[in-house]
Amino acid sequence: MSERVVELEVLRYNPETDSEPHFQRYSVSCEEEWVVLDALNKIKETIDPTLSYRWSCHMAVCGSCGMMVNGEPKLACKAFLRTFDGVIRVEPLAHFPIERDLVTVIDDFVMKLKRVKPYLIPKQDKPVSEGEYLQTPAELKKYKQYTLCINCMLCYAACPEYGLIPNYIGPAAIALAHRYNQDSRDGGRDERQEEIAATEGVWDCSFVGACSEVCPEHVDPAGAIQQVKIKSMVDWYKEHLMPWVKK
Amino acid sequence: METVRADVAIIGAGGAGLRAAIALAEADPKLRVALISKVYPMRSHTCAAEGGAAGVIKSDDSLEHHFNDTVGGGDWLCDQDAVEYLVQEAPKELIQLEHWGCPWSREPNGSVAVRPFGGMKKQRTWFAADKSGFHILHTLFQTSLRFPSIERYDEYYATDLIVDDGRCQGFTAIEMRSGQMKRFQAGAVIIAGGGAGRMFPFTTNGAIKTGDGMALAYRAGVPLKDMEFVQYHPTGLPNTGTLLTEACRGEGGILVNKNGRRFLQDYGMGPETPLGKPVFKTMELGPRDRVSQAFWHEQKKGNMLPTKWGDCMLLDMRHLGEKTINERLPLVRDVTTSYLGVDPVTDPVPVRPVVHYMMGGIHTDIRAATPLAGLFAAGECACVSINGANRLGSNSLTELLVFGRRAGLSAAEYVRSARPGNDAALEAKATAAQARIRSLFEKTGGKESTAGLRKEMMATMEQNAGIYRDANGLSEACTKLGELRHRYAEVELNDKTNVYNTDLLQALELGSMLDCAEAVTVSALARTESRGAHQRLDFVERNDTKFLRHSLAFHHPAQPPRVDYCDVVITTSQPGVRDYSGDHK
Numbered sequence A: 001m002s003e004r005v006v007e008l009e010v011l012r013y014n015p016e017t018d019s020e021p022h023f024q025r026y027s028v029s030c031e032e033e034w035v036v037l038d039a040l041n042k043i044k045e046t047i048d049p050t051l052s053y054r055w056s057c058h059m060a061v062c063g064s065c066g067m068m069v070n071g072e073p074k075l076a077c078k079a080f081l082r083t084f085d086g087v088i089r090v091e092p093l094a095h096f097p098i099e100r101d102l103v104t105v106i107d108d109f110v111m112k113l114k115r116v117k118p119y120l121i122p123k124q125d126k127p128v129s130e131g132e133y134l135q136t137p138a139e140l141k142k143y144k145q146y147t148l149c150i151n152c153m154l155c156y157a158a159c160p161e162y163g164l165i166p167n168y169i170g171p172a173a174i175a176l177a178h179r180y181n182q183d184s185r186d187g188g189r190d191e192r193q194e195e196i197a198a199t200e201g202v203w204d205c206s207f208v209g210a211c212s213e214v215c216p217e218h219v220d221p222a223g224a225i226q227q228v229k230i231k232s233m234v235d236w237y238k239e240h241l242m243p244w245v246k247k
Numbered sequence B: 001m002e003t004v005r006a007d008v009a010i011i012g013a014g015g016a017g018l019r020a021a022i023a024l025a026e027a028d029p030k031l032r033v034a035l036i037s038k039v040y041p042m043r044s045h046t047c048a049a050e051g052g053a054a055g056v057i058k059s060d061d062s063l064e065h066h067f068n069d070t071v072g073g074g075d076w077l078c079d080q081d082a083v084e085y086l087v088q089e090a091p092k093e094l095i096q097l098e099h100w101g102c103p104w105s106r107e108p109n110g111s112v113a114v115r116p117f118g119g120m121k122k123q124r125t126w127f128a129a130d131k132s133g134f135h136i137l138h139t140l141f142q143t144s145l146r147f148p149s150i151e152r153y154d155e156y157y158a159t160d161l162i163v164d165d166g167r168c169q170g171f172t173a174i175e176m177r178s179g180q181m182k183r184f185q186a187g188a189v190i191i192a193g194g195g196a197g198r199m200f201p202f203t204t205n206g207a208i209k210t211g212d213g214m215a216l217a218y219r220a221g222v223p224l225k226d227m228e229f230v231q232y233h234p235t236g237l238p239n240t241g242t243l244l245t246e247a248c249r250g251e252g253g254i255l256v257n258k259n260g261r262r263f264l265q266d267y268g269m270g271p272e273t274p275l276g277k278p279v280f281k282t283m284e285l286g287p288r289d290r291v292s293q294a295f296w297h298e299q300k301k302g303n304m305l306p307t308k309w310g311d312c313m314l315l316d317m318r319h320l321g322e323k324t325i326n327e328r329l330p331l332v333r334d335v336t337t338s339y340l341g342v343d344p345v346t347d348p349v350p351v352r353p354v355v356h357y358m359m360g361g362i363h364t365d366i367r368a369a370t371p372l373a374g375l376f377a378a379g380e381c382a383c384v385s386i387n388g389a390n391r392l393g394s395n396s397l398t399e400l401l402v403f404g405r406r407a408g409l410s411a412a413e414y415v416r417s418a419r420p421g422n423d424a425a426l427e428a429k430a431t432a433a434q435a436r437i438r439s440l441f442e443k444t445g446g447k448e449s450t451a452g453l454r455k456e457m458m459a460t461m462e463q464n465a466g467i468y469r470d471a472n473g474l475s476e477a478c479t480k481l482g483e484l485r486h487r488y489a490e491v492e493l494n495d496k497t498n499v500y501n502t503d504l505l506q507a508l509e510l511g512s513m514l515d516c517a518e519a520v521t522v523s524a525l526a527r528t529e530s531r532g533a534h535q536r537l538d539f540v541e542r543n544d545t546k547f548l549r550h551s552l553a554f555h556h557p558a559q560p561p562r563v564d565y566c567d568v569v570i571t572t573s574q575p576g577v578r579d580y581s582g583d584h585k
Helices: A036-046 A109-114 A138-146 A154-158 A160-164 A173-180 A189-196 A209-215 A219-241 B015-027 B063-073 B080-099 B132-144 B214-218 B263-267 B288-300 B318-329 B332-342 B394-415 B424-441 B450-464 B469-489 B500-525
Strands: A003-012 A020-029 A065-067 A072-075 A088-092 A099-102 B004-013 B033-037 B148-152 B156-164 B167-175 B182-189 B230-238 B255-256 B306-307 B310-316 B349-358 B360-361 B375-377 B549-554 B562-567
Touching: A003 A036, A020 A036, A036 A088, A036 B255, A036 B450, A065 A154, A065 B263, A065 B360, A072 A154, A072 B148, A109 A173, A138 A173, A154 A173, A154 A209, A173 A209, A173 A219, A189 A219, A189 B167, A209 A219, B004 B015, B004 B394, B015 B033, B015 B063, B015 B132, B033 B156, B033 B182, B063 B500, B080 B132, B080 B288, B132 B394, B156 B182, B156 B214, B156 B424, B156 B500, B167 B424, B182 B214, B182 B394, B182 B424, B214 B360, B214 B375, B230 B288, B255 B263, B263 B288, B288 B310, B288 B349, B306 B562, B332 B349, B375 B394, B424 B500, B424 B549, B450 B469, B450 B500, B469 B500, B500 B549
Parallel strands: A003 A088, B004 B033, B004 B182, B033 B148, B182 B375
Antiparallel strands: A003 A020, A065 A072, A065 A088, B156 B167, B167 B182, B230 B349, B255 B310, B306 B310, B310 B349, B549 B562
16 A cells, blocks of 8 residues: 655644634644545554544545645645645635634534524425325425535635624525525515525625535535525515516 | 533534434523533534435325334344334424425425335435535524524533433533533433444544443443444445445446346346336345445455455446436535546446444333433434344434434423432442543553554454355454453553643543444354345345344343344234336335
């Protein structure tokens, strides 16, 4: 098997013992096909058991291991060592407070997700005994890509607006609200609109599109945000200029 | 110690825990539900399930078929009353998820689509492409946000159940963010802590699946049932162990050896079926235990392909075409391409069997109740038992829904008549639990490391408790695990700080795994027969006279577990021959 020694520069911060974050350098022998997470695991097992980070599935679906790798938000389990030359710098996700080492405090996202009501608010209630709602493959396709969000928050780390305006509700939460708005079974758009069309909602987005570029699941939050903006505009016109037209 | 009071507290916020929480919230919005997990709910390993969830929905299928497939698939070790309940509730639960927004794949007319799965006689596996578990988990998590009575405690690690007055009344848990110990006091506790695949070095299981929920109940005196039955999934990526769903074969993928032969036909699962036209319950749609065992024999014969990660068979999906693979198996294509550099559209994928699922677990009855009053369990950590000696693919997602809900309802009913606890007694027990954790911080001069012991545990499990077992290997494993149990007391933490201390967490997780591993090997040594996923080279036949019974492993703090047995519940299906030779008799 082909191995090579990889140099990692990892941000360390323990609030109990450090006055501020600092970098620690590790050299670790790695397999050619490994990802950054494999290197971190080997460091933790063989060099430094105090290093802290989150991970679980190692297949880019649980969303735990988002971190900055050479300045870019990545899932550590999908950041292949072979794609980097020289020292690899690993830091916690940008725009979130550091809890410890590579572990961030994500309360803000968790709270915002809840605020946009990311659950089905049915157009009409139907008892389970009456079977499933029908939904054609075309109707499914309309919202399917937005269901693929794994809540890894790489998009928040990439979003310049979120960095500047912490109240901004942010790409993933808006994309998930949009996911339910676009679902043929759902009738809850008005309820969600209060959150996502508010000042800290979609209007804060300056359409840089960084969120969509970094998404490991190829969700397009930027597209969702623009669609919400357009629909909100139409709502506004209907309400203020054409009150005789029903929404 | 800070005390959190709830009517029902749930440990684990994956599929089963979330389903239980929602059932409680719907049953009685006044019940305070505390939902704790060592990870955020969406990180739970339910997210990694790919293929789908079984439930009878099409007109050519019947509950009886689903029942028979499950009981036969489990080599008659299933409790048949539990299976009856499972198959009857399954369609309702899957429709309920649909009503909550789960993006199930659809037929052109808008009805829910189903696909074939191993060991199933009809198409009854509901799926959302090949991210079914992911969508189920997120649908449940997002739906749970609707209910104000569900209070979440994310990133809390439960250390000890608190049992007083003969009933479970809560537990202690460490808040990872602060390192502080909290006492959860509840009228009832539900454990939904998932499986324990990380006892083995090569597994589909995520890092978090360390058997913590099983160990909590076990140490509190609840037996672990049928722990010797460990499922190997036939098709894991050879390097990382990442799961390639059985749906690869459900959609028509085939398994060949290095000579290109579809070797399953040589192991009672033939004759060969036409390429790309899978036939129910035969060849590549055989059950997981049989397919993994066939691999083992082919490997012994030298018919497997040597790779740098060990011997592999080939999973060939090329004939499915790019369109089908993209629509139905997008994750599979992404995973094999990214992690192995093999595109299933153009090349066969090398795969090998990988530890996937624990059929055994916390002993529960059909109400999801354990023998300890006030304690319930559901999901992979529990053994109810619908899986018997071998779980059929796509029954576990259904199980966590059906029995997650059942646990919630049973707990709701139980707390209605639960007496208030004795605060002082509960506090004293919590303080003792806290002292145990604190002693880990105070220990100096310990000679052992968590990583070192973990490696030795994994090696002995891989070596001795795999697809085929014998008395020599199992005895060796039992001795080794006993030795590791002693040496575990000598582990010294490298990290003695409080905030998000993963060194401590991993040490505690290792303790859970060692307990589970000993239950596996001791139960396996005692079962001198071959049944389902438990195959003994020295006892090759199934022995219904002696072993048509569930094993029960009882914990002892300083000795190997004591193994006892209880009867299997049989309602309509008498033990018979498992026949996977298709329709070609």
